[in-house]
Amino acid sequence: MEISITKAQGHSLKPKPADESKLGFGDIMTDHMFLMDYETGKGWFSPRIVPYGNLSISPAAMGIHYGQEIFEGLKAYRGKNGGIYLFRARENFVRLNNSAQRLCMPQVDMGLVMDGLKKLILLDRDWVPKSKGTSLYIRPTMIATEPHLGVRPSNAYIFFIIIGPVGAYYKEGLNPVKIYVESRYVRAAVGGTGEAKTAANYAASLLAAEEAKKKGFTQVLWLDAANHRYVEEVGTMNMFFFIKDELITAPLNGSILPGVTRDSVMKIAADWGLKVSERSLPIDEVIDAAKSGTLKEAFGTGTAAVISPVGQITFKEKDYIVAGGKMGELSQRLYDEITSIQYGLTPDTRGWVERIGE
Numbered sequence: 001m002e003i004s005i006t007k008a009q010g011h012s013l014k015p016k017p018a019d020e021s022k023l024g025f026g027d028i029m030t031d032h033m034f035l036m037d038y039e040t041g042k043g044w045f046s047p048r049i050v051p052y053g054n055l056s057i058s059p060a061a062m063g064i065h066y067g068q069e070i071f072e073g074l075k076a077y078r079g080k081n082g083g084i085y086l087f088r089a090r091e092n093f094v095r096l097n098n099s100a101q102r103l104c105m106p107q108v109d110m111g112l113v114m115d116g117l118k119k120l121i122l123l124d125r126d127w128v129p130k131s132k133g134t135s136l137y138i139r140p141t142m143i144a145t146e147p148h149l150g151v152r153p154s155n156a157y158i159f160f161i162i163i164g165p166v167g168a169y170y171k172e173g174l175n176p177v178k179i180y181v182e183s184r185y186v187r188a189a190v191g192g193t194g195e196a197k198t199a200a201n202y203a204a205s206l207l208a209a210e211e212a213k214k215k216g217f218t219q220v221l222w223l224d225a226a227n228h229r230y231v232e233e234v235g236t237m238n239m240f241f242f243i244k245d246e247l248i249t250a251p252l253n254g255s256i257l258p259g260v261t262r263d264s265v266m267k268i269a270a271d272w273g274l275k276v277s278e279r280s281l282p283i284d285e286v287i288d289a290a291k292s293g294t295l296k297e298a299f300g301t302g303t304a305a306v307i308s309p310v311g312q313i314t315f316k317e318k319d320y321i322v323a324g325g326k327m328g329e330l331s332q333r334l335y336d337e338i339t340s341i342q343y344g345l346t347p348d349t350r351g352w353v354e355r356i357g358e
């Protein structure tokens with residue numbers, strides 16, 4: 001399928017951020033977006049790159065009423081010799097298709113969306129920031145658009161990709177965050193939609209996060225829905241605990257989002273000879289390890305923040321300091337390794353990065 005391109009002209013071009021060191025996260029979008037439509041019986045049609053702008057959808061669009069919405073988050077990096085690099089981008093679209101399957105939404109064609117993404121980035125290449133720690137955030141999204149009230153899968157969808165320059169995800173940057181172990185609310189239950197990147201999961205998480213923020217925490221650490229006992233994820237990140245000489249993360253049992261960064265951390269740590277375990281980890285084991293001093297480090301992983309070290313865990317109103325409240329050695333080493341792969345600075349032995357232009 002041919003992707004048509006309509007360029008934004010003169011006065012509709014937006015000013016680029018003047019000071020890259022002040023870039024936040026998620027507020028600035030570039031001049032263009034990729035868009036295509038779907039109808040049952042017809043499939044995807046009209047793939048196009050058009051000036052960034054508002055969508056026009058019916059107020060009866062089923063996605064608004066019944067939550068058929070899925071998204072992805074990945075980045076492009078301005079790296080070695082001014083090149084623009086993508087990191088494991090296909091895996092994001094594989095995950096998008098898995099989310100689509102769970103939400104009864106149509107599959108996208110890998111070749112087409114990768115082509116659309118690369119053309120979009122290269123058209124807006126001057127928006128890919130150059131400073132250390134900055135990148136271009138990429139948000140592919142699909143939403144049901146058929147105007148119909150009544151619960152069933154929609155027969156019409158749009159898929160779009162918007163992109164924008166970003167700095168650090170948390171205002172803390174690489175400074176350790178304080179997390180609150182949530183023992184009342186739950187994020188996702190096994191059998192539900194926790195492993196899909198779908199809007200409802202985030203709506204469900206807001207109240208707990210807001211209450212934790214009021215108490216001075218950055219994020220909540222979710223426990224499993226059935227027992228309120230096993231650690232799952234933190235906010236929009238997968239979670240790792242380094243106890244004694246074992247790096248532990250929760251298994252992908254259906255309620256956890258299968259993070260690309262999680263997978264990268266596991267592979268890199270295993271290549272370094274570390275013992276990496278995917279296993280159910282009771283919060284009591286974490287707290288006991290914190291008390292006895294064997295909890296060496298804890299950190300979250302995700303595309304937005306890469307590695308987010310945890311400096312304090314609060315459980316049942318008691319505070320436990322982790323790694324002296326500083327970024328641990330392993331967290332730092334993983335952050336350095338992953339970011340240098342992403343920016344094309346370290347030889348890519350795993351086939352994870354693709355240089356798409358400059």
Ligand SMILES: *Cc1c(COP(=O)(O)O)cnc(C)c1O
Nearest residue numbers: 236237238257259260261302303
């Ligand atoms: C996106 C996301 C992650 C991180 O996934 P990455 O592929 O590493 O960016 C983890 N948990 C949740 C709930 C997420 O939405």
